[in-house]
Amino acid sequence: MQAEKEEEEASPEEYVALCDFTASGSEQLGFSTGDKLLVHAKPSADWWWAELQGVIGYVPASYLRQDAAEDEDDTSLEDPWQDDEYFGSYGTLRLHLEMLSDRSRTETYRQVIVSNSASLRNKVVMDLGCGTGIISLFCAQLAQPSVVYAVEASSMAEHTRQLVKQNGCEEVVTVLQGRAEELELPEQADILVSEWMGNCLLFEFMVESVLLARDRWLRDGGVMWPSSAALTLVPCQADNYYSEKMAFWERPYGLDFTPLQPLAQQEFFTKPKFSHLIDPKDCLSAPCDVICLNMYTVQEMEGEFKFCVVKPGVFHGFTAWFTVQFESLEAGGATVELDTGPNSDPTHWKQTLFMLDKPIHVYGGDSIRGNIVLRRNPVWRRHMTVTLHWNINSSSDNCQVGTKSFPMWR
Numbered sequence: 041m042q043a044e045k046e047e048e049e050a051s052p053e054e055y056v057a058l059c060d061f062t063a064s065g066s067e068q069l070g071f072s073t074g075d076k077l078l079v080h081a082k083p084s085a086d087w088w089w090a091e092l093q094g095v096i097g098y099v100p101a102s103y104l105r106q107d108a109a110e111d112e113d114d115t116s117l118e119d120p121w122q123d124d125e126y127f128g129s130y131g132t133l134r135l136h137l138e139m140l141s142d143r144s145r146t147e148t149y150r151q152v153i154v155s156n157s158a159s160l161r162n163k164v165v166m167d168l169g170c171g172t173g174i175i176s177l178f179c180a181q182l183a184q185p186s187v188v189y190a191v192e193a194s195s196m197a198e199h200t201r202q203l204v205k206q207n208g209c210e211e212v213v214t215v216l217q218g219r220a221e222e223l224e225l226p227e228q229a230d231i232l233v234s235e236w237m238g239n240c241l242l243f244e245f246m247v248e249s250v251l252l253a254r255d256r257w258l259r260d261g262g263v264m265w266p267s268s269a270a271l272t273l274v275p276c277q278a279d280n281y282y283s284e285k286m287a288f289w290e291r292p293y294g295l296d297f298t299p300l301q302p303l304a305q306q307e308f309f310t311k312p313k314f315s316h317l318i319d320p321k322d323c324l325s326a327p328c329d330v331i332c333l334n335m336y337t338v339q340e341m342e343g344e345f346k347f348c349v350v351k352p353g354v355f356h357g358f359t360a361w362f363t364v365q366f367e368s369l370e371a372g373g374a375t376v377e378l379d380t381g382p383n384s385d386p387t388h389w390k391q392t393l394f395m396l397d398k399p400i401h402v403y404g405g406d407s408i409r410g411n412i413v414l415r416r417n418p419v420w421r422r423h424m425t426v427t428l429h430w431n432i433n434s435s436s437d438n439c440q441v442g443t444k445s446f447p448m449w450r
């Protein structure tokens with residue numbers, strides 16, 4: 041309460057509106073892009089108490105930005121996809137080296153090409169976001185497509201052309217530099233292959249470009265690789281992480297640093313922990329696919345779950361990972377799957393850990409029901425907020441309900 045009290049007396053902070061917001065209900069305050077709002081209090085992560093020209097009401101925090109250097113931020117207002125930064129990062133080798141070094145990922149795409157090589161003969165392939173061109177080179181080397189259009193928006197494209205020539209594939213592979221949504225392909229494709237998956241499956245939202253390209257360049261009856269995807273979730277223990285970031289403050293060097301624990305919760309548990317490697321023994325129940333994307337239809341971004349706790353333990357949070365499936369070009373042929381979960385070969389995505397604010401003791405037979413909602417950031421198009429609602433029904437004491445939103449990253 042003390043913190044809240046001080047918060048209300050603090051002087052209001054100035055924020056700028058990044059996009060329009062229409063109030064729904066008398067409690068809310070509507071505004072337009074560029075409005076300067078005075079934030080008086082932040083009762084929750086999602087909704088703040090703000091003032092605009094003498095009118096006060098609740099506003100969505102994700103629509104606001106605190107302006108340090110005004111002119112500097114204005115440029116970022118125009119580029120919600122932050123393409124300069126995004127494609128800039130793919131113009132250097134760092135990320136491509138990380139992806140190429142991920143054998144589980146890269147060998148899976150090679151296996152897809154090999155096991156469909158006969159059916160790929162004389163086909164037109166579009167490789168969306170080809171990067172260094174590895175998938176296109178597999179197609180040219182391991183099958184006989186008539187042409188592969190390797191599409192890459194970053195400056196890596198000019199190096200990719202060199203790699204195509206260096207490996208004698210220039211007869212088959214044509215590198216096109218540009219955004220897949222904007223460039224012109226000489227013809228429709230029979231297969232649209234892409235490695236678009238980000239952390240927690242969707243982060244970066246490259247999937248949006250894949251679906252736009254599908255609608256524009258994949259011929260009727262054409263095949264999407266991956267053909268489907270699933271986000272998987274499991275309630276878990278995270279003792280080491282919890283001890284390292286929270287329990288640490290209990291007795292460092294014999295002193296009591298617990299007043300810092302609210303800060304630690306805010307700093308370490310607000311955003312998901314990427315590159316988490318969960319030990320299967322820390323899973324408190326069987327995992328569950330909570331969001332399934334059919335790459336041919338409109339996708340769901342929301343999913344329900346019901347976990348049955350199999351052993352007593354401490355419920356520190358949820359861990360998420362994903363799987364993608366590649367259907368065979370031959371009717372009845374085997375589907376290839378890439379699984380980034382803890383029971384498969386590790387990948388560069390690892391898993392994503394969502395820490396609750398307070399750990400909860402759970403017991404065998406307890407149920408953890410709820411849902412997960414992935415909401416696009418209305419302003420930063422490659423970012424999202426993951427909101428988890430859970431409801432624990434435990435034989436030992438009454439049910440506990442909780443909810444938490446995790447920004448990824450803004």
Ligand SMILES: NC(=[NH2+])NCCC[C@H]1O[C@@H](n2cnc3c(N)ncnc32)[C@H](O)[C@@H]1O
Binds near residue numbers: 170193220237
């Ligand atoms: N699995 C991922 N999370 N990222 C790995 C693939 C990303 C590659 O696709 C390129 N890329 C991403 N979006 C696009 C686009 N719309 N058009 C062309 N290239 C793109 C990007 O420059 C990078 O080389």
